[in-house]
Amino acid sequence: MRSDATANDRPLPDERLRDMLYMLKLARFVDERLEALYRQGRLPGAIYSGRGQEGTHVGTVFALEPRDSLFPTHRDLTAQLAKGLDLNRVLAQFWGRIDGYLRGRDGNSHIGDWDGNRTYAVMSHLPIAYPVAVGAAWAYQRAGDGRVALAICGDGATSNGRWHEAINWSAVQRLPVIWVVNNNQFAYSTPNEKEFAVPTIAERAAAYGIPGVRVDGADVLEVFAAARDAVERARGGGGPSLIESVSLRWRGHAGHDPAKYVPTELLEHYMRSKDPVKNFEERLRDLGIVDDAAIAEMQARVEQAFEEAHAYALASPFPEPGDVDKGVWAEDGYWTSEPGRGGGTEAG
Amino acid sequence: MTSIQMPQLGETIVEGTILKWLKSEGDQVKADEPLFEISTDKVDTEVPSPVAGTVTKLLVAEGATVPVGTAVMEIDDGSGAGGNGASAPASAPTAAPAQPATPAAEAPAPAEPAQPTPQPQQPAPARTTAAPSTMPDRGPRSGILSPIVRKLARERGIDLATIAGTGDGGRITKADVLAATAAPPAAGTTVTPLPSVGPAAAAVMVAAPSMPAGQGEEAQPISHIRKAIATHMLASTQQTARAWTMVEVNVDRLVHLREESKEKFQANFGVKLTYLPMVTRATIDALQQFPLVNSRLDGETIVTPRFVNMGIAVSYDAGLIVPVVKGADGMNTVGIARAIADLAARARSHQLQPDEVQGATFTITNPGPYGSLLSVPIINQPNAGILSLDGIQKRPVVVEDDAIAVRSMVYISMSWDHRLIDGELATRFLARVKHNLETWDFAEDLGL
């Protein structure tokens, strides 16, 4: 089932559309730079590229309000940036510095900012945040304030028991939650046909009694339109929805993975014709919303933002080693006070 | 089958030598009958059998030195499974320090505790196969000192070697230590054995050039005792700042007193009357007047006992040994005489207990009877001084009104440790001894 939202070329004000493009370009640039730094050995830890899936991430999150909550996975850094996370503090987390959102207690895209931007701190198990989204959605229903929860997972996570438990429960209680599946067609090395026996994920929604749509992740406005529908349904008390956004994972599962299992022709096709960033830029050019100068300016802003964030991260000190055991219990006050800014910095 | 083990005679002893087997394989043996003679740094003694039976195996050769606890003999006593030297449960009587000869109840028939008697010729019947009733059962746990036992002993200044264990396998338990602190001291003096200065006192035997026996010469290894003496003497010489002072004493009255009363004394008390008890008594008084002479140096602390344990050097076949009259400050001359006689006799018959050769606070040596005029003894560590009573001689001396008369005179001297004592004190001490000997009327003190 495809949404026909693309019939509406301007679902948002121009300013908003330019914001969308900026976010897409920022996401792409961050992804490329982090990969380069990782390959140079200057980025500690791991990277999980979302390249090629920016349409899913930006399209869905732009349908949310700041008061709504987001439950992402390790691949959805773009979604977190779109939700409002500060790139400075995001990169500080990548480099394990005290000014990262989690004070060095976790790294790279295992990030979240609940108190500020209402995003759940990513965990590796899949899709472990889905049951938590159920509880949050219940809280919004209970409060009756119209807030919604949006949870993203990958195609592989749909095989896990939690996926079914959470969607089922949300349907039983008609909770205000949007279940997004970022179907980038490969779960590490496992293609869709080895992950599930039905042709699409979207049609499985019927098994739970909720609506499901399948959209083209290369078209950010198509994604946005489906997400907006689902959000409105949820806000209005109409219960949960499932959105399957199809793209391709351009890079390996993680930085170390060359992804030779992805057929070359498929990858070339997607990079050529299904690049959500390039497609949207062309779209906005066609609509006259941006021109070369605007694009250049946007790109410059993107690069500067990254460089500033990179410098910020490297200038932020490491956490105090002596604080390692603090913050287990609420009463020790570690998280309600300024943290120790411990052992020096280190060039990245 | 009962296994007989090398006993530990003294808390610092770690090994012993089988001097002589008194029984052979196949011999019958009665309970308490001596099985073998052993030699340790402190004392040579016999080891009696805890059981009656037949000696089945001698596991160690004569002359061999083995660690404490080593099985040296097996006796078939019809008890079946292998037992230890103490086959009865370790409900040993507690050993109060003043009763050193109390045995362990390890025989199948519990042995009566034997008291040390003044008559030296009655042998103390119980010789233990372990240290005097401190470790009656050599079971697997008897050597374990639990943390709380160590802690309490440390805090309360208790010598664990004086406590018998009622725990499993003879282990000293917390309750045992608490009971020992709660119980009043046994009748007699409350003396704490002084730490022994054994070979562990770091005497450095400087290696002399080797000159083995040649033609016309005999060679013989030195005995344990001789080795211990050598080490002790060398240590004393190296560690003390030895000085020496002498006084000359007019013992005319003592000589007359002795001549008059020695037979009666012997008849009354069964002990020969010599000058040594009187000199000892006089010296004790001087030690009480000058307590520093009774003290010892422990690191940088001067430890001054309020009692006197008098070491009396005794010469015997194995060499020199210094049994100790414990609590001599509480004895009169008769008591001292008896104690000395008993200790000397038992020293010569190799029947001293290990704690009878420990703990002296001062020492007297008496080479006089052998003919010496003047001696320079070596200090018996850790004492501050050692007094030598040499030979009494009639000499012409100046008496009242500058007349010359013949009197019985004796040189009494003292080697003393200049780290602790200075010349003036040493001299005044000896002057006091001299004063006592020249002015006291010993007759009353001798019960005459």
Added chain:
Amino acid sequence: MASTTVESGAAGHGAEPRGKRSEDGQATYLIAVAEALWEEMERDERVIMLGEDIGVYGGAFKVTEGFLERFGPDRVMDTPIAEETIVGFAVGAAMEGWRPIAEFQYSDFMSSGFDEITTVLSRYHYRSGVRTPVVLRAPSGGGVRASSFHSVNPEPWFAYAGGIKIMCPAFPSDAKGLLKSAIRDDNPSLFLEHKALYRRIKEHVSEDPAALIPISSAAVKRPGDDVTIVTYGAMVHKALEAADTLAGRGISAEVVDLRTVYPIDEETVIRSIEKTSRALVLYESFHFLGIGAEVASVIAEKAFEHLDAPVMRLAPPNHPVPFSPPLEDAFLPQVADIEAAVDRLSAW
């Protein structure tokens, strides 16, 4: 739906647990638990309860009988059989300001929610500073011929996770006071109710809704001088019975009830060992790695100087709880086993 208002706090009304005390005013362990839940639900509107069959049915053990009528389905929720989502839901709701109490029908089923408990609930605060005041509660323990899937002692599994406070009370008054403390605590808690004690013991329990028992405080349930028995849960009662017999033999046993098994009150335990110098650690969780293994280790390390004998443990072996009565009796430590262990310890 119809709601019946019941005057709370008045004894004698059938729907309220307090009405179920015995004629002389004593409460069973089960009623004490129910009273704690009821009082805290009344005291704080943010407290909610969820679990399988707790509403309409009143709970598998009838602990929550009457709660649905009093507090309504918004606060007393019957859930699908989805333990992961029960826990996740509780976390999500807690993150949105609620204070959920999630019930597992048997502690054995907690392993079905293992991931959400050990990955999400126990770790979230340490990683992010966001508080998750969730109480998990379950009937636990054996000795009731319920076989291996209804008899487990799960506390070691979750003590290991490290961010959850775990309580195993042995007496009704402790159960009530501790559960109230757990509900008011801002950290995750696991409250294990020993099912063998539910109806078998009763005592006078405070009626003061403000009466609390502090978490992580052990209690000397029987003073003694010769031997300390450190224990918790149903084993406390067996230890007390053994202590009576031992007293007749001249052995004075002190029984220390841990009450909270993580984090434990080390000070009370060590003070007892200082007095007796002999320790028997008695526990129903399995011998290897059970709670008592840790207690023994603490005693050996921190009370070493006071020990007169090795620290001994008595616990069932690491294999499933059997069904047949002679088998289960041989499996669990019995009063005679405790006496024999104390005898061995005293004779050492």
